[in-house]
Amino acid sequence: MTDTIDAQEAAPVFTVPQERKIVTAVPGPKSQELHERRRAVVSDGVSSALPVYIERANGAILVDVDGNRFVDFGAGIGVTTIGHTEASVVAAAAGQLQDVIHTLFTITPYEEYVRVAELLAERTPGDWAKKSVLVNSGAEAVENGVKIARKFTGRRAVAVLDHAYHGRTNLTMAMNYKAHPYATGYGPFAGDVYHAPNSYPYRDGLSGEDAAARTIAYLEKVVGATDLACLVVEPIQGEGGFVVPADGFLPTLQAWCTEHGVVMIADEIQSGMARTGRWYASEHFGWEPDLVLSAKGIAGGLPLAAVTGRAEIMDASQPGGLGGTFGGNPVACAAAVAVFESIEANGLLAEAERIERTLTTGLERLRERYDVIGDIRGKGAMVAIELVQPGTRDTTKQPNPEAVSSLIAYAAQHGVLFLNAGTWGNVLRFLPSLAVGDELIDDALRVLDDGFAALG
Numbered sequence: 001m002t003d004t005i006d007a008q009e010a011a012p013v014f015t016v017p018q019e020r021k022i023v024t025a026v027p028g029p030k031s032q033e034l035h036e037r038r039r040a041v042v043s044d045g046v047s048s049a050l051p052v053y054i055e056r057a058n059g060a061i062l063v064d065v066d067g068n069r070f071v072d073f074g075a076g077i078g079v080t081t082i083g084h085t086e087a088s089v090v091a092a093a094a095g096q097l098q099d100v101i102h103t104l105f106t107i108t109p110y111e112e113y114v115r116v117a118e119l120l121a122e123r124t125p126g127d128w129a130k131k132s133v134l135v136n137s138g139a140e141a142v143e144n145g146v147k148i149a150r151k152f153t154g155r156r157a158v159a160v161l162d163h164a165y166h167g168r169t170n171l172t173m174a175m176n177y178k179a180h181p182y183a184t185g186y187g188p189f190a191g192d193v194y195h196a197p198n199s200y201p202y203r204d205g206l207s208g209e210d211a212a213a214r215t216i217a218y219l220e221k222v223v224g225a226t227d228l229a230c231l232v233v234e235p236i237q238g239e240g241g242f243v244v245p246a247d248g249f250l251p252t253l254q255a256w257c258t259e260h261g262v263v264m265i266a267d268e269i270q271s272g273m274a275r276t277g278r279w280y281a282s283e284h285f286g287w288e289p290d291l292v293l294s295a296k297g298i299a300g301g302l303p304l305a306a307v308t309g310r311a312e313i314m315d316a317s318q319p320g321g322l323g324g325t326f327g328g329n330p331v332a333c334a335a336a337v338a339v340f341e342s343i344e345a346n347g348l349l350a351e352a353e354r355i356e357r358t359l360t361t362g363l364e365r366l367r368e369r370y371d372v373i374g375d376i377r378g379k380g381a382m383v384a385i386e387l388v389q390p391g392t393r394d395t396t397k398q399p400n401p402e403a404v405s406s407l408i409a410y411a412a413q414h415g416v417l418f419l420n421a422g423t424w425g426n427v428l429r430f431l432p433s434l435a436v437g438d439e440l441i442d443d444a445l446r447v448l449d450d451g452f453a454a455l456g
């Protein structure tokens with residue numbers, strides 16, 4: 001009996017029906033009107049994947065100004081991981097708004113910042129003393145991770161992997177793999193950034209150890225370990241197409257970094273915070289990074305990011321060297337504490353595993369019927385399919401970005417929001433909130449099935 005009551009209390013209460021419903025053209029008339037207003041005043045450099053203007057969001061559903069309800073498989077690119085307008089996040093942020101909105105931690109501090117740093121020290125991989133600095137965005141976390149590593153090592157060079165994405169600031173533009181659209185025309189870029197081969201099992205067929213040997217050989221030849229401050233790696237690459245490295249790749253790189261005094265940094269901005277069924281995706285690979293970057297999912301939709309890592313590395317910076325006006329804002333920190341607590345209290349790591357099972361089972365069935373599905377990969381609620389040209393699945397694996405675009409457009413018309421990814425734009429990614437139920441997933445997969453059929 002107690003169990004029943006607990007189960008009822010634990011069940012999420014949704015303020016928006018968790019069902020898709022399309023009542024107008026997509027985009028509808030009100031969205032089109034807003035889009036006209038926007039075109040007059042918002043820079044063309046800011047694009048929108050689907051220009052439907054959102055009025056409300058809850059759980060896994062977005063409601064637009066025309067009353068259309070979309071099943072959201074993007075979650076603001078993995079930000080609203082525990083669900084849109086999740087009740088505990090809303091309550092924590094609203095409460096904090098009443099108490100204190102801003103002081104600036106580097107002038108007069110407050111507990112919420114300290115609490116987030118405690119939770120990060122506890123939840124990031126590695127059983128050693130850890131410290132954090134809080135900032136505003138993923139790119140800012142990357143910038144600070146590099147800055148901290150350079151200070152600690154006294155070295156200049158930064159290494160990243162092929163197919164990586166790290167942000168849109170000057171340094172991070174230089175760290176991305178793809179020039180277009182992120183870097184085109186925005187140079188000159190930061191120097192001393194080196195792009196090394198990654199592990200891409202679907203396309204390189206290498207074991208983790210062999211892929212790591214290739215990466216290390218490249219770094220030793222092109223940079224030299226003694227000049228290398230840090231190697232920044234996404235344990236599962238996000239924008240690059242949810243590329244999951246072969247087992248052994250990450251720990252082998254970490255061992256090499258440790259041996260040569262290189263700081264290895266996990267960019268867990270997209271893959272962290274319960275997204276993959278672990279607190280941090282590094283755990284899937286037995287990787288314990290020196291520094292871990294958190295952002296997207298950390299505060300339920302409020303802007304917050306962090307660099308967390310070995311205390312001796314984090315403390316190499318002089319007082320005043322790290323920080324910023326809005327970094328670790330009290331409202332964002334209060335929301336983050338609620339996110340950590342909600343993941344724990346609601347068993348959300350297991351929800352991510354459930355989502356992986358339901359999604360991959362459905363996608364395997366589609367793969368049997370549609371030969372443009374080349375690869376299915378990912379962990380937890382971070383799953384993708386890589387699409388190839390018909391007839392090339394077992395041979396040249398020619399990227400098929402047209403199919404991805406068509407499927408996304410078809411799904412949007414039918415009330416499902418999917419995102420693309422991948423260096424060639426040929427990856428369809430599933431990045432739902434952990435609140436998405438199996439029925440919604442199956443419903444979205446039926447829409448996807450129809451979309452494949454419509455490809456002809």
Ligand SMILES: *Cc1c(COP(=O)(O)O)cnc(C)c1O
Pocket residue numbers: 137138139140142165166167168234238239267268269270271295296
């Ligand atoms: C989104 C993302 C970033 C950049 O974060 P912003 O908050 O957009 O600056 C960096 N790294 C990864 C892996 C990301 O997914």
